[in-house]
Amino acid sequence: MIEFRGVNKWFGPLHVLKDITLSVEPREVVVVCGPSGSGKSTLIRCINGLEATQDGDLVVDDKRVGDPATNMTLLRTEIGFVFQQFNLYPHKTALENVTLAPTHVRKTPRAEAEKAGRELLAKVGLADKFNAYPSELSGGQQQRVAIARCLGMRPKIMLFDEPTSALDPEMISEVLDVMIAVAEEGMTMMVVTHEMGFARRVAQRVVFMDQGAIVESGTPEEFFSAPRTDRSRAFLSKILRH
Amino acid sequence: MIEFRGVNKWFGPLHVLKDITLSVEPREVVVVCGPSGSGKSTLIRCINGLEATQDGDLVVDDKRVGDPATNMTLLRTEIGFVFQQFNLYPHKTALENVTLAPTHVRKTPRAEAEKAGRELLAKVGLADKFNAYPSELSGGQQQRVAIARCLGMRPKIMLFDEPTSALDPEMISEVLDVMIAVAEEGMTMMVVTHEMGFARRVAQRVVFMDQGAIVESGTPEEFFSAPRTDRSRAFLSKILRH
Amino acid sequence: MIWEQLQDLIRSYPLALRGLGMTVMLSLISLVLGTLLGFGLGVLRATGNRFISAAIGTWVDLIRGTPFLVQIFLIFFILPELGVELDAFTAGIIGLTNLAACFICEIVVAGIRAVPKGQIEAALASGLSLWQRMRQVVLPQAMRVVLPPLVGQYVLLIKDSSVVSAIGLTDLTRVGWLAVQRVPNGLLVFAIVGVGYFLVCYPLILLARRLERRMSAAHGEVKL
Amino acid sequence: MLENFSFRTIVEYLPLFGQGLVATVWLSLVSFVGALAVGIVLCAMNLQRGRLLQAPAKIYIDAIRATPLLVQLYFLYFGLPRLGIILPEFVVGILALALNSGAYLAEIIRAGILSISRGQVEAGVASGMTYVQRMRLVILPQAFRVTIPPLLGQAIVLVKDSALLSLISVAELTRAGQLLASDRFMPAEGFITTAACYLVLYYGLKGLAGLSEWWLGLRPMGSRA
Amino acid sequence: GTLDDITARGELRVAVQTQGPPFSMVDAAGARTGSAVELAELMATEMGVKITFLDFDWDGLIPALMSGKADLLVADMTPTLPRAMKVAFTKPFMFTGSTVFTKAGGKFGSTESCGAAGTKIAVLLGATGEKEAKKAFPEADIKSYKGGGPLLLDAVNNGQADCGVNDVSAVKGQSTAYPAGTFTIMPEMLSKEPLAFATRYDSQDLLIWMNLFLDQVALDGRLQTNLDYWVNSDDWKKDH
Ligand SMILES: Nc1ncnc2c1ncn2[C@@H]1O[C@H](COP(=O)(O)OP(=O)(O)OP(=O)(O)O)[C@@H](O)[C@H]1O
Ligand SMILES: Nc1ncnc2c1ncn2[C@@H]1O[C@H](COP(=O)(O)OP(=O)(O)OP(=O)(O)O)[C@@H](O)[C@H]1O
Numbered sequence A, B: 001m002i003e004f005r006g007v008n009k010w011f012g013p014l015h016v017l018k019d020i021t022l023s024v025e026p027r028e029v030v031v032v033c034g035p036s037g038s039g040k041s042t043l044i045r046c047i048n049g050l051e052a053t054q055d056g057d058l059v060v061d062d063k064r065v066g067d068p069a070t071n072m073t074l075l076r077t078e079i080g081f082v083f084q085q086f087n088l089y090p091h092k093t094a095l096e097n098v099t100l101a102p103t104h105v106r107k108t109p110r111a112e113a114e115k116a117g118r119e120l121l122a123k124v125g126l127a128d129k130f131n132a133y134p135s136e137l138s139g140g141q142q143q144r145v146a147i148a149r150c151l152g153m154r155p156k157i158m159l160f161d162e163p164t165s166a167l168d169p170e171m172i173s174e175v176l177d178v179m180i181a182v183a184e185e186g187m188t189m190m191v192v193t194h195e196m197g198f199a200r201r202v203a204q205r206v207v208f209m210d211q212g213a214i215v216e217s218g219t220p221e222e223f224f225s226a227p228r229t230d231r232s233r234a235f236l237s238k239i240l241r242h
Numbered sequence C: 001m002i003w004e005q006l007q008d009l010i011r012s013y014p015l016a017l018r019g020l021g022m023t024v025m026l027s028l029i030s031l032v033l034g035t036l037l038g039f040g041l042g043v044l045r046a047t048g049n050r051f052i053s054a055a056i057g058t059w060v061d062l063i064r065g066t067p068f069l070v071q072i073f074l075i076f077f078i079l080p081e082l083g084v085e086l087d088a089f090t091a092g093i094i095g096l097t098n099l100a101a102c103f104i105c106e107i108v109v110a111g112i113r114a115v116p117k118g119q120i121e122a123a124l125a126s127g128l129s130l131w132q133r134m135r136q137v138v139l140p141q142a143m144r145v146v147l148p149p150l151v152g153q154y155v156l157l158i159k160d161s162s163v164v165s166a167i168g169l170t171d172l173t174r175v176g177w178l179a180v181q182r183v184p185n186g187l188l189v190f191a192i193v194g195v196g197y198f199l200v201c202y203p204l205i206l207l208a209r210r211l212e213r214r215m216s217a218a219h220g221e222v223k224l
Numbered sequence D: 001m002l003e004n005f006s007f008r009t010i011v012e013y014l015p016l017f018g019q020g021l022v023a024t025v026w027l028s029l030v031s032f033v034g035a036l037a038v039g040i041v042l043c044a045m046n047l048q049r050g051r052l053l054q055a056p057a058k059i060y061i062d063a064i065r066a067t068p069l070l071v072q073l074y075f076l077y078f079g080l081p082r083l084g085i086i087l088p089e090f091v092v093g094i095l096a097l098a099l100n101s102g103a104y105l106a107e108i109i110r111a112g113i114l115s116i117s118r119g120q121v122e123a124g125v126a127s128g129m130t131y132v133q134r135m136r137l138v139i140l141p142q143a144f145r146v147t148i149p150p151l152l153g154q155a156i157v158l159v160k161d162s163a164l165l166s167l168i169s170v171a172e173l174t175r176a177g178q179l180l181a182s183d184r185f186m187p188a189e190g191f192i193t194t195a196a197c198y199l200v201l202y203y204g205l206k207g208l209a210g211l212s213e214w215w216l217g218l219r220p221m222g223s224r225a
Numbered sequence E: 001g002t003l004d005d006i007t008a009r010g011e012l013r014v015a016v017q018t019q020g021p022p023f024s025m026v027d028a029a030g031a032r033t034g035s036a037v038e039l040a041e042l043m044a045t046e047m048g049v050k051i052t053f054l055d056f057d058w059d060g061l062i063p064a065l066m067s068g069k070a071d072l073l074v075a076d077m078t079p080t081l082p083r084a085m086k087v088a089f090t091k092p093f094m095f096t097g098s099t100v101f102t103k104a105g106g107k108f109g110s111t112e113s114c115g116a117a118g119t120k121i122a123v124l125l126g127a128t129g130e131k132e133a134k135k136a137f138p139e140a141d142i143k144s145y146k147g148g149g150p151l152l153l154d155a156v157n158n159g160q161a162d163c164g165v166n167d168v169s170a171v172k173g174q175s176t177a178y179p180a181g182t183f184t185i186m187p188e189m190l191s192k193e194p195l196a197f198a199t200r201y202d203s204q205d206l207l208i209w210m211n212l213f214l215d216q217v218a219l220d221g222r223l224q225t226n227l228d229y230w231v232n233s234d235d236w237k238k239d240h
C-alpha cells in the first residue's frame, strides 16, 4: 500500500531522510517513534506529498508520488492526514469541517454529505457538537473532529502525526479510543506517536527512527521488551520512565 | 508560607476558585492536579498576584496578597514562577535571561550576577549554552533556563504551571530532574503537573481540583493507591492508563 | 469680517456639495474596482508562479514609489500619445483604482501569509484544488487580518483622491482652491474642506477600529 | 510630449534636482525624527488605562487620520500667525509632517507593543519588575523589531507627503520638476525626472527595510514553543 | 488643419487656469468667468462653434495644450523666449507688469525698502514676478508660492512675507476681496511685459486666425471694453 525504496530527502544541507526503505501492507498499522527532529513528521508528510522527496521511489496505492504523471490531488483524496495541531478550519462548524471536502472534491450532494458527516461525528462521540465551531471545542474534541473529517473522504490510508501530543492528559484517551476503533475496522495506518499503550494494542509494527534513518523495526513486543540498539534503549528509558 | 483562607474568584460570571482553603508549609512540595479548566493555573497565579482574588484571605510569606499595604513587586521577587510556555525573553541570551532581574530588580552588580548566573546554568546542565538565544535551544533546554532564571532571584517559593506539558516526551525527564534537585534542596514548591512519577518522588502532598474546588488532598501514596472520590478516580484512570 | 466671509462661503454651498459629490463618487467607484483588482492581484501574487509574483511586485513598487500626481499626469497627458484618449473622470478613476489595487494587493498578500501553514496543509491533504483552497479555507481566514487595514487604507485613498483635481475635476479640495479666490481666508476655507473630509472619513475610521477590536478580542489582547 | 523628450534639458536641470533631492531627504529625516517623538508620546498616552490621557490622544489621532495633510498644513501655516507665532516655512512644514506622521506612528507602535505575547509581560511581572522596567527591558526591545517594517513604510509615505511643502514655498524635489515644467514648458521631462528621484528614495528606504530585517534575522527571535 | 478639426468637432477646447482672477475664475454659483474666459467665448462665437473649458492648475495647463487635450491656452501668461521654444504664442493681447505690494501702514513703504537684505518677498512659482523679484531684490529672501495670487496677498496680510511681487492687474483685482486700504500697491512697475495666448506650432492655421482675431477685437474696441471691465477697474467686483 505504501512503499519507500531508498528514499532520501534534504532540507538544504540537512539530510533529514536517509535511505529509507519501508513497506506498509494494506490493513497494517505501523507506529513510528523516535527522538525529536529524527524525521518522523517528514517521513509521513512525504507520503501524501506535503514534502517532496529528492531521491528514491515512493509508491502509494500503486501510484508513484512526485511523478508528474501522478495526479497528486486525486491521490491525496485517498489518504487521510491528522495533524498534531488539529488544523480544523476555524471559520467552519464541526459538521462543515467534515463535509467540506466531500462536497467540493468528491462532489457528493450536500444532503448526502451531511448525513454521512453526522454519522461520522456521532461515531467519534460528538453527536451533540455538529454546529459547534472549533474554538468552542476542547482539544480532544477538535482532534476527534479532525479524524472524522479525514474519514469523511473514505480514505484507503490514514496518517497521524503525533495526534495526541498537543492534548491535555485526560483527553488523550478519548482520541486514542477513536484511533483504535478506526484501526480495528481494518484501515491502513501510519501513526507517529509516543503513546506506547496504543502501539502495544493495535500496531503490527513499530519503526524507530533516529537522525533521519530507520534504526530498528519490529513487532511491539520485540521492540519494547528487547530493543536491539543502544539508541532505542536510551529513548525508551526516557519516555517510559515517568 | 502560603495560606489560602476561603478564597473565591470569578471571571465575570464564571466561578473559577470556590472557597479554597489550603496551607503550604516552608520546605513543603505540593503537587496540584485535576482536569483541564478546573482552575489549577488560576490557583497558583493568584499566589504572586498575576490574578486578583475577590474574596477570602491569601497570605504569602506573612504578607497579604491584594492588600494595598503589601508591596507586590517586592513580594514577587520572593516567588519564582515557571510557565508552561517558558516565556524566556527571546531577545536575550540564556545568561542575560538569568541575570536580567537580579541586576535590575535586586541591583546586584553585573559581574556578581553573571557569576551567579553561570553557576545556575551549569547547575541545570547548560554550562555550554550561556550565549545561546532561546530560539537556538530545545524546549527542554529553554525550560531549564527558565528555572535557572527564577532561581537567580533566590526566591523563597517556586511555583510551576505545567512545566513539562509543552515538551517533547524525551525532554520531560531532563526538566523533571532539575525540579527534583531544587525540591531536594528544600525549596517551598507548588507544582501544577500531571507527571505522577514526580509527585510520587518529591511531593509531600497532592491536591486534586475539579471545577474550581479542592476535591481531595493527601499524601501521594494515599492519593494514587486509594483516591477517595469518584472524580479523582476517573481522572487518575484516564491519565494513568496509557 | 470672518462672519461675512463665512456667509459668502455658505452662499456657494451648491459648489461645495458638487465637490463633495465628486470626491465621494470618485472614491466609491475606484475603491470598489480597486478592491476587486487588489484582491485578484494579491491572490495571484501569493500563489502565482515566481515570474507573475515578481512582475506584480515590481508594478506595486513603481506605483507606491512615485507621487500619485505624476501617475495621474502620465495617464491623462501621456497615454493619449499612445493612442489612449481618456476624459478626466475616467483617467481619475483609472489612476485611483490602480493606486488602490496596489496598496490593497499588499494588504491581501499579508493576510494570506498570516493564515497558518497548517490550514493550507489540511486543505491540501484533503485534496482541495488551488481555487477551492483559496475560496474555502484561505481567504475567509485571511479576511480577519485584511479587514482592519483595508478600511484604514480606504481612508488614505479617499484623501489621495484630491490629487485628481489636478486634471480638472472639481472635487472637494478644488472647491477649496476656488473659494480662496473670492474669500481670501485660507484658514477658514480649508478648515471647512477639512470638515468635509472628516465627515466622509471618520465613519470609516470608526469602522476600522471596531473591526480591529473584534479581531484582537478574538485573539485575546495583552494587558500591560 | 514624448517624441521631443529632451534628456539634454534634464541634464541641465540636474543640479536643481540634486538640491531638491537633498532638501527632500533632510526635511523628511527631521520630520520623521519629530514624528517618532510625537508618536511615542501619543502611544504612551493611548496605552494608559485612565481616560484623562487616553481620550485626548485618541481624538488627536482620529482628527489627523480623518483630514488631509493639506488641510493640516494650511491650518498651521495660516493659523499660527493668527496666534502671533511666525515661523519660517520649512519649520511649519516639518511641524506639519511630524504632527501628521506622528499620529500614524503612534498606531504602528501601539500595534507593535500589543503584539508582544502576554507571557512575556507576565514573566516580567513575576520576576518583580516595575512597569517601567518591563517596558524598557522586555517589551520595547521586542516591539521595536516588530515595528521596523511598518515604520519604514510610514517613512516612505512621509517622503512623498513632503512634496506638499512646495505649496508653502519650501524648495524641494517636486519644486524642481515644476520649475522645469513652467520655465521650459517641458512637463514630461519635469515630472518623469521627479518621479525617478522619488523612486530612488523609495528603493533606498525599501533596501533599508530589507537590511534591517536581515540584521534582525541575525539575532534570533521568537521561542520555539 | 486644426481649424478644420475644430469646425468638424463643433467645439473649441480651451485650457484655463482654475484660479487667476480677473482673467479666469469661478463665480459664486460655480460658473467659469473672467477676462480671458470671455475673450475665449468670443472666439468660439466668431468660429461658430461651442466652447469647452478645461480648467487646471498652472502645472496642468501646459501639458493640456501640448498633449492636444486643448486647442489653445488662455491665461495671463507671459510669452518668454524659452517657453516659445515649445509653444506658439499669439500677439500680446495686453501689456502689464509686475508690481510690488505691501501691507498698508507697515515699515515697507516703497519699492526700494523691499530690497533690504533679508526682506521676505512672496512671489508665485514660475510666474514672471518670480524672476523680476530675484532681479530687482537680489538681497531679499524670495519665497515662491504655488496655487494662485490670492495666496500671496494672504501671506503678506498674515505677515509670512513682507512684500509681494505679482502681476499688477492680478494684484489690483485680487486685493479687492480685502477691506479697502489693507494693502499698499506701489505705483511703479518692476517690468513691463506682454500677456499672450498660446497654441501649438502644428496649429499654424489657428495661430494665424487668433492673431487676426486679436487685431479685429482691438480695432472694433471689444478688447478694450473687456479689459476696462475686468482688468483696469473694479467694475466686475460689483457684479460678482
Ligand atoms: N521546512 C523545513 N525546513 C528546514 N528544515 C526542516 C523543515 N522541516 C523540518 N526540518 C528539520 O528536519 C529535521 C526533521 O524534522 P521532523 O519534523 O521530521 O522531525 P520529527 O521527528 O517529526 O520531530 P518532532 O518529534 O519534533 O516533531 C529537523 O531537524 C527539523 O529541524
Ligand atoms: N482571563 C480569563 N478570563 C476568563 N476566563 C478565564 C480566564 N483564564 C481562565 N479562565 C477560565 O477559568 C477556568 C479555569 O482556568 P485555568 O486556566 O485555571 O484552568 P486549569 O486547571 O489551569 O486548566 P489547564 O489544565 O487547561 O491549564 C477555565 O474555565 C478557563 O476557561
Ligand SMILES: [Mg+2]
Binding pocket: A040, A041, A042, A161, A162
Ligand atoms: Mg514531528
Ligand SMILES: [Mg+2]
Binding pocket: B040, B041, B042, B161, B162
Ligand atoms: Mg493551566
